[in-house]
Amino acid sequence: MTGCLQTHARQYKIAIDELAYSFEVIEAEHPDQVEAKPEDGVLIYGLFMDGARYNREHKCIDDQLLDVLYDPMPLIHFKPTKDYVPKEEEYSCPMYKTGLRQGVLSTTGASTNYVISVELPCNTDGDVYAPPAHWIRRAAAMLCQLND
Numbered sequence: 001m002t003g004c005l006q007t008h009a010r011q012y013k014i015a016i017d018e019l020a021y022s023f024e025v026i027e028a029e030h031p032d033q034v035e036a037k038p039e040d041g042v043l044i045y046g047l048f049m050d051g052a053r054y055n056r057e058h059k060c061i062d063d064q065l066l067d068v069l070y071d072p073m074p075l076i077h078f079k080p081t082k083d084y085v086p087k088e089e090e091y092s093c094p095m096y097k098t099g100l101r102q103g104v105l106s107t108t109g110a111s112t113n114y115v116i117s118v119e120l121p122c123n124t125d126g127d128v129y130a131p132p133a134h135w136i137r138r139a140a141a142m143l144c145q146l147n148d
Helices: 002-012 132-137
Strands: 019-025 042-044 048-050 053-055 060-062 070-072 076-082 090-096 114-121 141-143
Touching: 002 019, 002 076, 019 114, 060 114, 090 132
Parallel strands: 090 141
Antiparallel strands: 019 076, 042 076, 048 070, 048 141, 053 060, 090 114
């Protein structure tokens, strides 16, 4: 991920400190289903939601389905963006390497299991709206791999 930011910074002559990722969830489930590959950034697939799911119909984070513990995520486009500021109405979903959500603290003070927070849209359809605080209380997160 750092390499992608470095490449983008060099290509567009932007200081790497000014770059961060913005995120776009794509309807496709696998990169082979995407006709026009993005010029910048990377397409990430193979992630799972824990404590929530991504509602493909409403294009937002939503409650888990019954009997589905880990819901697969569609493709996510990680786009290097200059001076990116997340929207308040989006949920900063933490992404972990494993479902244990723990790890040794590194020299930066962050867990070695934590990867990045991915901004996901919350449902804004009237009475179904669940603000980001709702997903924080639910401890909704993304996982790179399952424990089983």
